[in-house]
Amino acid sequence: MGRDNASDAVARIVATLPPYALSLGIGVDRIDGAAPVLTLDFSEKVHGRPGFLHGGAIGGLLEMAAIAALRVALAERGAVPRLKPVNMTVEFLRGGTEQRTYAIGRVTRAGRRIANVSAEAWQDDSARPIASAWMNVLLANG
């Protein structure tokens, strides 16, 4: 992918981020393979117990990463259904510290009505994730 195409792809994904993602400070860092890498900078807005990132903010970031990966996968097959999250499980693996957090989603399966998506978040070392999640999303057509 050329640099212009890559920055266009990033801009297209940023345009799909909802007000919640933007007010929290979630951004798009790059496209990695098929899916965008989302970022969340540490700030008081996402601070949990002293010195650590809040689990809810991590969950929100993971969900945005999962949804963004799903949108890309669906767009590739020319589908733009409304996405309705059915459920989500977050596993917290390590405390998130006061630094930038990254997250990427992976589409396990996207059928006609349901998509199964997972996501992983990390900070300075992508081999040491701080949290992972899986979610089921209803694809609502029309």
Next chain:
Amino acid sequence: MNDVVPPFPIAPGQPFDPAIIAQVMNGRGHGGFIGLRYVNHGDDWIEIALPWRADLVGVPETGVPNSGILASGPIITLLDNATSMSVWVKSGAFRPQATLDLRLDYVRAATPGKTVIARAECYRLTRSAAFVRGLAHDGDPADPVAHAAGVFMKVEPF
């Protein structure tokens, strides 16, 4: 949010004081940012409110004031905080704990403009783990927006 962030008001092992919950959430950290409010509590449960706000919307509706469905991220934080606090309510003391996992079922979309209220309960406390469940509704607990189930692990014994 306040420019001056109040210090975290509780120390590990300190008896649990419900009046402190509001301070924990009011104007500090992620809970303060999304605007969580203490509502009520009992022996093993607590209620926390999340007022609707335009910048917390996940599904916007352009040009319509007080519209748009709350994103599920703030609902995760609401239920994470409420279930976490239900452990302190039941154990009677504040002790550090780590969320092992949290599952949310999004039963239906929250009504635009309405405050979402979480009622969370710690239904089992062992030496090493706390098992919690909760629901979120926007006025009628019999018509919930979301259900949650989770486990917290001790950092030190409960």
